[in-house]
Amino acid sequence: MNKKIFSGVQPTGNLHLGNYLGAIKNFVELNKDENNNCVFCVVDLHAITVKQDPKELRDNIRETVATFVACGINPEKSIIFNQSAVPAHSEAAWILSCVARMGWLNRMTQFKEKAGKDKEKASIGLYSYPVLMAADILLYDATHVPVGEDQKQHLELCRDIAQKFNNDYSVEDFLKVPDPLIQKEFSRIMSLKDGTKKMSKSELSDLSRINLTDSEDLIVNKIKKAKTDPLPLPSDSKELETRPEAKNLLGIYSSLNNFTLDQTINEFSGKNFSEFKEKLSQVLVEKINPVANEIKKLNKENEYLDKILLDGQKKANEYASNKLKKIHEIVGFL
Ligand code: AMP
Ligand code: TRP
Secondary structure, eight states, X not given: OXXXXXXXXXXXXXXXXXXXXXXXXXXXXXXXXXXXEEEEEEOHHHHTTSOOOHHHHHHHHHHHHHHHHHHTXXXXXXXXXXXXXXXXXXXXXXXXXXXXOHHHHHTOHHHHHXXXXXXXXXXXXXXXXXHHHHHHHHTTTOSEEEOOGGGHHHHHHHHHHHHHHHHHTTOTTSSOOXXXXXXXXXXXXXXXXXXXXXXXXXXXXGGGOOBTTOOHHHHHHHHHHSOXXXXXXXXXXXXXXXXXXXHXXXXXXXXXXXXXXXXXXXHHTTXXXXXXXXXHHHXXXXXXXXXXXXXXXXXXXXXXXXXXXXXXHHHHHHHHHHHHXXXXXXXXXX
């Protein structure tokens, strides 16, 4: 079966190793398969659910495209566009927000985390964010959505919305219920400073993450300073359950090399962190350096990046506005 792949990344700067190993690496693999139709969206409407500086946002939209290309996504073989350039996303999100239930959204853990203690002050957009995400996916009849673990709940909501819409309007199978594609291992890369917290763009300390634009020196330094524990590396994966930092670093090494966790454990069992960290830095530099150089090069080529977005927008707009037209008919708009 041909797969229709859709995924989105927020243009909020500092794309990091978590984004790469959790999502973008998978995009690249899926994009290589000629049987897949891939759509990758720079979700700028999602980005403004929290405050953004307009100039930085513009730069970050282009840098996200640069990162996709630098990581190996082929713009000739996929559609790359920014969400705000295709108005159907906002319109479909409104219609779907009349299908989604408050009770469903109230369960979203990401909103609770991002809104923090003072929920009254969070934007309405932050709350209804997953409905817009559902619109993104459903407008393209996506069959598969590659994301990191943190997006699993949002995808379940998307499935619920699709099913309820189809039921409410008696249009069986009109909105396609998508499957998440979440990697079995290493789908959640943790902070280098705290193995219980997700590696994140918004974490204040830059030492907590490896950015895809980091220089060799920075990478080596961040790995040197990464939190560990005093024990030697374990001989069996059970021991890692109580050692989140060791688990995370071994996971990163495995994922970069396409090894299983057990293979990596075998390689380093009984060794100390300093030896392991040297090897980890080496492989990180090997993988990230070419990407960082390419991003820096592409960042100077605005015309090229804008052309990718424009080409993508045309194709995306055609597909999405067609689907939206059908939604209008089903709902009963004239
Ligand atoms: P975002 O930057 O929040 O738009 O995320 C883009 C993609 O990266 C999504 O598929 C996320 O699930 C994934 N992602 C973000 N942070 C991590 C992380 N620490 N580990 C694994 N995947 C991640
Ligand atoms: N919410 C996703 C994130 O923060 C980004 C996103 C928006 C997305 N729309 C999407 C991911 C559609 C997959 C499909 O990571």
